Amino acid sequence: MKNHAIFSFILVMWILIIIGGGLLVIFTSMISMEGYITVGSLELYYASIAKALFAIILVIIWVYVLTRIKNWVFHKKIKN
Amino acid sequence: MFDQIVPAILISIVAFFLVYVITPFLIRTLEKRNFTVKDYHRKGGAMIPRPGGPSILIGIIASEITLYLFFPTTAIITIIITTSLAFVVGIIDDRWALGGWFKPLALAASAIPIIFLGAYDSNLAFPLFGSFKIPALYLALIIFIIPITGNTINSIDVLNGVASGFMTIASFALTISLFIMQHYEIAIASLPLGFVSLAFYKYHKFPSKIFPGDSGALTLGAMYGVIAILGHVEIVAAIALLPAVINSFLFLSSVKRIVEHRQIRNPTTITPDFKLMVNNDKDAPVTLLSLILAAGPMTEKQIVSVIFKLALFSAFLAIVTSFMMEIKI
Numbered sequence: 001m002k003n004h005a006i007f008s009f010i011l012v013m014w015i016l017i018i019i020g021g022g023l024l025v026i027f028t029s030m031i032s033m034e035g036y037i038t039v040g041s042l043e044l045y046y047a048s049i050a051k052a053l054f055a056i057i058l059v060i061i062w063v064y065v066l067t068r069i070k071n072w073v074f075h076k077k078i079k080n
Numbered sequence: 081m082f083d084q085i086v087p088a089i090l091i092s093i094v095a096f097f098l099v100y101v102i103t104p105f106l107i108r109t110l111e112k113r114n115f116t117v118k119d120y121h122r123k124g125g126a127m128i129p130r131p132g133g134p135s136i137l138i139g140i141i142a143s144e145i146t147l148y149l150f151f152p153t154t155a156i157i158t159i160i161i162t163t164s165l166a167f168v169v170g171i172i173d174d175r176w177a178l179g180g181w182f183k184p185l186a187l188a189a190s191a192i193p194i195i196f197l198g199a200y201d202s203n204l205a206f207p208l209f210g211s212f213k214i215p216a217l218y219l220a221l222i223i224f225i226i227p228i229t230g231n232t233i234n235s236i237d238v239l240n241g242v243a244s245g246f247m248t249i250a251s252f253a254l255t256i257s258l259f260i261m262q263h264y265e266i267a268i269a270s271l272p273l274g275f276v277s278l279a280f281y282k283y284h285k286f287p288s289k290i291f292p293g294d295s296g297a298l299t300l301g302a303m304y305g306v307i308a309i310l311g312h313v314e315i316v317a318a319i320a321l322l323p324a325v326i327n328s329f330l331f332l333s334s335v336k337r338i339v340e341h342r343q344i345r346n347p348t349t350i351t352p353d354f355k356l357m358v359n360n361d362k363d364a365p366v367t368l369l370s371l372i373l374a375a376g377p378m379t380e381k382q383i384v385s386v387i388f389k390l391a392l393f394s395a396f397l398a399i400v401t402s403f404m405m406e407i408k409i
Contacts, residue, residue, distance in 0.1 A: 003386055006371050007393055010322045014397045018404075021206030021315060028212050052217035067333060 012069055020062050028054055087150040088268045095143035095272035099279035102135040107283065107290050120346075121239065121380050122287065123354050131174045131293025132284065136276055137167045140303060143272035155310045156269055158199040159303060165190030166230055166302030170295030183234070183298070187227035190302060194222050200309050207315065207404035222309055228328075229305030229321070234297040235331060236324040238369065239380050239387075241285035243292055246391050247277040247300045250320040253395035254307060257316045257402035266311035273303050286381050316405070320398035323390040327368035334366040351377050 028051040110116065110129035118125045140163055148156045169186040172178065194200055202218035205211035214221075237243035251274040258267035277300060283289045292300070308317030318325065345364040348356045355377035358370050372378070372386050 003372065003375070003389075006323075006326070006368075006390060009326065010390065010394055010397070013322055013326070014319055014401075017315060017319060018207055018401075022209040025206050025209035025212050028214075048214055048216035051212065051214050052220070055214070055217055063329075066329065070330070070333070 009070065013066065016062055016065065020058055024055055024058055084264055084268055087147055088271055091143040091147045091268070092271050092275045094146050095139045095275040096279045098142050099135050099139035099276050100282065102138055103132060103280065103283050103290060106132060106135045110290070117291065119240070119288065121350065121354070121356065126287070128288050128291050130291040131171065131295040132280060132290040133167055133170055133174070133293055133295025133297075133299055136280055136292065136296045136299050137164065139276040139279065140272050140299065143276075144269065147269060147272075151265060151268075153265065154197050154199050155266060158194055158197050158310060159269060159306050161193045161197075162190055162226065162306045163299055163303040165193070166226065167295050167299040169230075170234075170293065170298035173294040173298075183231060183294070184227040187230045187298065187302065188223045191223050191226035191305075194226075194306060194309055195219060201312055203312065204314060205312055205405060207401050208407055208409050210408055221314070225309060225314065226302050226305045229308070229317075230298040230301035232321055232324045232328050233301030233304070234294055236327050236368070236387075237292060237297045238367075239286075239384050240288040241281055241384055242387055243297050243300065244277045244281040244284040245384070245388055246324065247304070248274055248281055249388065249391040249395050250317075250324075250398075251277060251300075251304060251307075253320040253398045254304070254311075254313065254317055256399055257313055257320075258307075258311050260399070260402045261311075261313065261316075261405055263311045263313070266307060270307045270311070273300065273307065276300075286384060313402070313405075316398045316402050319401050320395050322394040322397070323368060323387060326371075330366045330368060330370070348373060355379055356383060 031047055031050050031054065107129050110131075115129060115131075116127040117130050119128045141160060144156050144160050148160075166187060169183060169190060172186075173183060200218065200222060202215045203211040203213050204218065204221070233243055233247060236246055251270060255267050255270045255274055258264075258270060280292065280296070284292060304317065304321075308314045345359060345361055347359055347364050347367045347370050349359045351357055356369070356373060356379070357377040358373045368387070368390075369383065372383055378386075
């Protein structure tokens with residue numbers, strides 16, 4: 001296998017990081033518990049947990065997409 | 081800015097020359113005490129002294145203490161404590177080869193001083209889109225980052241010179257990124273990592289005179305992680321490490337569990353003319369080496385050259401990302 005496949009894989013990972021980061025910033029900025037929880041600073045922490053859950057879901061999707069790409073790029077060359 | 085140039089040059093010299101001078105003494109001491117391991121990839125299977133972690137740690141601690149004399153900041157104390165704790169984890173593993181879960185958990189514990197010293201900012205910054213505040217998630221992230229960077233560098237330490245050479249490239253990319261993003265204090269504090277790695281590479285490159293061992297690899301990886309946290313460059317740091325991340329990702333997705341690398345089959349075998357080729361054993365894990373060797377058998381030097389080209393490519397992407405951090409769309 002030519003090594004350009006590995007360089008391409010790194011490039012794809014980089015693009016996914018940029019896009020994933022963008023989605024994270026855009027969507028988590030919309031998450032707010034204001035109006036639902038008003039006890040002191042709890043609102044901030046519940047919102048933070050909601051953002052964390054969203055981020056974890058994104059990371060799971062990111063790993064899934066990478067696994068699919070890895071299998072697709074390297075399928076015929078290495079055992080999976 | 082000028083008042084920072086002198087300390088920056090001074091700590092770079094201290095870091096480089098301490099490791100450069102101390103390592104030959106360490107090699108002789110380890111040989112005398114018979115702390116050596118076989119280099120299976122070398123013709124005749126030479127016995128190589130291990131671990132080189134002590135000289136790496138001395139270089140880091142001495143240079144960071146020198147910097148502290150100029151700029152007494154919590155960040156420098158945090159770097160010293162976390163890196164030292166990671167070294168202790170590594171030296172225990174070098175001596176007693178503990179189980180697969182020991183290192184991640186012990187490294188997670190070594191990240192706790194970052195939290196207690198309050199040397200972090202819970203904003204996670206992304207290129208082009210800005211940052212977002214995640215107080216709950218960021219604490220967990222700190223606990224995860226040190227084991228990830230430590231083990232990632234440790235897992236790529238499979239050939240002569242790879243861990244130290246790779247760390248030299250990645251850490252200088254991180255330093256350049258920190259300067260671009262105008263985080264000057266952390267950028268200067270990160271200089272010893274690159275210079276220590278560079279000096280150690282002199283003895284670690286093919287044919288190795290010493291191996292860093294877990295103590296060396298975890299020390300370098302943990303310091304890299306703590307700088308990423310303190311400099312708010314977690315994403316840039318991850319990008320500079322991408323080839324090593326791919327290595328860990330492939331390893332975990334093929335082995336499907338956390339396991340000590342000594343407990344699994346070697347992903348490569350050796351041809352009669354001492355080239356490395358993919359191990360076709362169904363129990364052998366898939367790693368970055370497997371991908372590189374899919375082209376056919378290669379010498380150790382050829383493989384290391386490919387890994388360094390991948391590291392340079394990732395370093396370039398990391399620096400591009402740091403420019404993108406300054407742009408908001």
